[in-house]
Amino acid sequence: xxxxxxxxxxxxxxxxxxxxxxxxxxxxxxxxxxxxxxxxxxxxxxxxxxxxxxxxxxxxxxxxxxxxxxxxxxxxxxxxxxxxxxxxxxxxxxxxxxxxxxxxxxxxxxxxxxxxxxxxxxxxxxxxxxxxxxxxxxxxxxxxxxxxxxxxxxxxxxxxxxxxxxxxxxxxxxxxxxxxxxxxxxxxxxxxxxxxxxxxxxxxxxxxxxxxxxxxxxxxxxxxxxxxxxxxxxxxxxxxxxxxxxxxxxxxxxxxxxxxxxxxxxxxxxxxxxxxxxxxxxxxxxxxxxxxxxxxxxxxxxxxxxxxxxxxxxxxxxxxxxxxxxxxxxxxxxxxxxxxxxxxxxxxxxxxxxxxxxxxxxxxxxxxxxxxxxxxxxxxxxxxxxxxxxxxxxxxxxxxxxxx
Amino acid sequence: xxxxxxxxxxxxxxxxxxxxxxxxxxxxxxxxxxxxxxxxxxxxxxxxxxxxxxxxxxxxxxxxxxxxxxxxxxxxxxxxxxxxxxxxxxxxxxxxxxxxxxxxxxxxxxxxxxxxxxxxxxxxxxxxxxxxxxxxxxxxxxxxxxxxxxxxxxxxxxxxxxxxxxxxxxxx
Amino acid sequence: xxxxxxxxxxxxxxxxxxxxxxxxxxxxxxxxxxxxxxxxxxxxxxxxxxxxxxxxxxxxxxxxxxxxxxxxxxxxxxxxxxxxxxxxxxxxxxxxxxxxxxxxxxxxxxxxxxxxxxxxxxxxxxxxxxxxxxxxxxxxxxxxxxxxxxxxxxxxxxxxxxxxxxxxxxxxxxxxxx
Numbered sequence: 001x002x003x004x005x006x007x008x009x010x011x012x013x014x015x016x017x018x019x020x021x022x023x024x025x026x027x028x029x030x031x032x033x034x035x036x037x038x039x040x041x042x043x044x045x046x047x048x049x050x051x052x053x054x055x056x057x058x059x060x061x062x063x064x065x066x067x068x069x070x071x072x073x074x075x076x077x078x079x080x081x082x083x084x085x086x087x088x089x090x091x092x093x094x095x096x097x098x099x100x101x102x103x104x105x106x107x108x109x110x111x112x113x114x115x116x117x118x119x120x121x122x123x124x125x126x127x128x129x130x131x132x133x134x135x136x137x138x139x140x141x142x143x144x145x146x147x148x149x150x151x152x153x154x155x156x157x158x159x160x161x162x163x164x165x166x167x168x169x170x171x172x173x174x175x176x177x178x179x180x181x182x183x184x185x186x187x188x189x190x191x192x193x194x195x196x197x198x199x200x201x202x203x204x205x206x207x208x209x210x211x212x213x214x215x216x217x218x219x220x221x222x223x224x225x226x227x228x229x230x231x232x233x234x235x236x237x238x239x240x241x242x243x244x245x246x247x248x249x250x251x252x253x254x255x256x257x258x259x260x261x262x263x264x265x266x267x268x269x270x271x272x273x274x275x276x277x278x279x280x281x282x283x284x285x286x287x288x289x290x291x292x293x294x295x296x297x298x299x300x301x302x303x304x305x306x307x308x309x310x311x312x313x314x315x316x317x318x319x320x321x322x323x324x325x326x327x328x329x330x331x332x333x334x335x336x337x338x339x340x341x342x343x344x345x346x347x348x349x350x351x352x353x354x355x356x357x358x359x360x361x362x363x364x365x366x367x368x369x370x371x372x373x374x375x376x377x378x379x380x381x382x383x384x385x386x387x388x389x390x391x392x393x394x395x396x397x398x399x400x401x402x403x404x
Numbered sequence: 405x406x407x408x409x410x411x412x413x414x415x416x417x418x419x420x421x422x423x424x425x426x427x428x429x430x431x432x433x434x435x436x437x438x439x440x441x442x443x444x445x446x447x448x449x450x451x452x453x454x455x456x457x458x459x460x461x462x463x464x465x466x467x468x469x470x471x472x473x474x475x476x477x478x479x480x481x482x483x484x485x486x487x488x489x490x491x492x493x494x495x496x497x498x499x500x501x502x503x504x505x506x507x508x509x510x511x512x513x514x515x516x517x518x519x520x521x522x523x524x525x526x527x528x529x530x531x532x533x534x535x536x537x538x539x540x541x542x543x544x545x546x547x548x549x550x551x552x553x554x555x556x557x558x559x560x561x562x563x564x565x566x567x568x569x570x571x572x573x574x575x576x
Numbered sequence: 577x578x579x580x581x582x583x584x585x586x587x588x589x590x591x592x593x594x595x596x597x598x599x600x601x602x603x604x605x606x607x608x609x610x611x612x613x614x615x616x617x618x619x620x621x622x623x624x625x626x627x628x629x630x631x632x633x634x635x636x637x638x639x640x641x642x643x644x645x646x647x648x649x650x651x652x653x654x655x656x657x658x659x660x661x662x663x664x665x666x667x668x669x670x671x672x673x674x675x676x677x678x679x680x681x682x683x684x685x686x687x688x689x690x691x692x693x694x695x696x697x698x699x700x701x702x703x704x705x706x707x708x709x710x711x712x713x714x715x716x717x718x719x720x721x722x723x724x725x726x727x728x729x730x731x732x733x734x735x736x737x738x739x740x741x742x743x744x745x746x747x748x749x750x751x752x753x754x
Binding site (some may be wrong): 027028029030034035055056057058059060063075076081082083126130141142145146148149152162163164255399400404 | 610627629635638641669677706707708726
Binding site for chain 2 (some may be wrong): 055058060062064098226227228239246335336374393403
């Protein structure tokens with residue numbers, strides 16, 4: 001399988017290739033989930049080759065990170081994987097915290113876990129809605145948004161913003177939970193399981209859904225590892241790798257949840273894995289809420305975290321720290337680290353190189369969607385055009401993440 | 405990776421490829437090795453075949469304009485069974501920086517190396533399909549280099565004079 | 577008991593005045609101008625083209641979702657083909673690779689067409705003042721309504737569509753500035 005990646009594409013090398021039709025899909029297309037262009041070579045209705053042309057949403061995030069202090073970069077990090085902004089936030093500050101060796105208090109970790117699991121739920125809901133929309137499930141879109149609006153309400157109650165939360169700070173989270181948020185969360189947790197069952201009952205045994213997804217775009221575990229794929233796509237192929245279990249962060253080791261695995265690695269298994277992951281997220285949310293520890297939500301290390309405003313009235317040092325942090329930020333040691341979290345798409349990693357300044361020298365993002373999109377060429381070999389849509393839907397990539 | 409395991413791995417590599425390993429470091433638990441570009445592909449193949457690093461994570465570069473060689477090219481790979489990672493670095497000097505490509509060892513490095521070429525201008529020898537991936541194909545310049553000016557438009561405040569700062573005069 | 581002053585009975589108008597040529601037909605006929613009718617038609621059924629680029633596209637989907645329902649205001653469907661759409665909601669950041677595509681889609685839309693620049697990135701490049709993003713989409717296409725926000729709430733987008741509808745109703749029929 002490795003040679004599918006390496007074989008050079010020489011036009012006209014193959015006699016029958018000259019009879020193939022070039023079809024351009026995107027970048028403006030309802031089913032490309034963003035601005036992705038796929039140049040297909042069709043032999044009738046069967047795809048012989050595909051070239052994914054990305055870069056239509058390239059925003060220069062990595063260059064922008066080099067220009068902003070560590071705290072300013074948090075607001076930028078939201079906009080990369082824009083379907084799960086809290087997860088980007090946590091990944092970004094994890095890299096900084098690893099570099100500076102800062103501990104995060106347990107309450108902050110629990111708040112981070114709750115926000116991340118809500119984001120995971122919201123992302124999978126939206127994925128179900130839009131991937132279904134591509135395949136003809138028009139009503140699923142509205143089911144998905146009905147649930148997602150509840151999650152956005154929770155985001156708004158906590159962070160003030162529906163989507164781009166920017167709620168983490170280096171060493172913790174920016175604010176404590178407001179009064180009544182936990183009750184709202186409990187109502188949400190109680191409301192969701194029948195809704196997920198409802199949604200699933202519409203699809204899982206549906207003959208059209210099965211026909212469209214069963215056996216389409218299979219990827220064996222070995223192929224998935226060779227291709228560098230992570231997340232539900234990898235787990236659907238049977239490989240048990242979830243960052244939350246393998247390299248626990250933010251206190252995930254204390255929560256009891258399963259990692260759903262698939263068998264065949266086809267689009268249907270990816271769908272099943274994601275639906276099951278939604279249920280597991282609800283489990284984690286319940287546990288995080290029940291075991292929420294008291295205490296500070298931001299580290300005491302005044303070199304990196306702002307002092308509470310009440311202290312500014314009494315302590316001169318607090319004022320100096322506040323001034324320093326807001327005007328200049330804090331400086332890190334020289335070195336490079338790689339920190340990673342589990343986003344709904346896979347392993348989202350941040351490789352941070354610091355030269356001792358108050359800004360990152362180089363912040364490379366390891367985007368799960370970029371790596372998951374790479375085997376597209378291998379997966380669409382010999383399938384029908386309609387299956388290309390199903391495969392792209394099942395990959396669940398976000399162009400903000402692919403292009404950065 | 406634990407310190408002892410990291411040290412053991414470095415020693416095994418030094419034994420297998422004497423003189424190829426220029427330096428190694430274990431900063432915050434991340435093992436990195438700097439390898440000479442001539443032996444890079446062999447070291448990589450050895451890591452994949454014998455040490456179990458089958459899983460490719462990412463590939464990128466870092467630009468140090470004040471230093472010669474200017475670029476450090478970085479790849480990071482993981483071993484799923486042992487749950488360890490290793491960062492392989494090599495250097496590339498101006499003019500016309502180039503390093504060997506690792507797509508023969510880890511096919512998933514394909515797009516990462518294309519991106520590094522696109523944003524830094526580093527050529528990967530042996531890459532099957534080296535062309536721009538994020539910028540338009542006809543773009544000139546390599547955006548992530550430190551000497552590439554990045555702003556789109558200067559911010560003009562209401563009390564500033566506009567001479568020479570008109571938005572269309574920026575790009576010359 | 578004072579004198580009862582009778583107020584004069586007002587002259588009957590409208591239907592009470594008795595049949596005249598104009599109101600003899602009752603309420604079955606409306607008279608208006610051609611401008612108004614056509615603009616009323618155009619503004620009440622604006623079908624946007626699918627042009628979701630980035631994060632604002634998610635909020636645009638939210639606007640179409642069940643809670644904030646854009647189709648109440650006439651935007652029943654998002655058409656994938658620009659030939660069938662009248663409104664382009666540029667939702668998201670426009671990179672330089674995407675700019676010619678944006679212009680092409682705009683050109684493919686038939687007149688009359690309108691553009692809403694949704695979000696900070698479409699209005700002014702937002703937080704991305706760098707090499708990769710076109711600094712405001714109005715460098716490429718003429719914009720009718722700018723919606724601030726990052727991303728703007730669905731209510732803000734609905735507000736923009738309503739403002740656009742009001743603007744359309746005030747437009748003269750014959751001359752439209754390109």
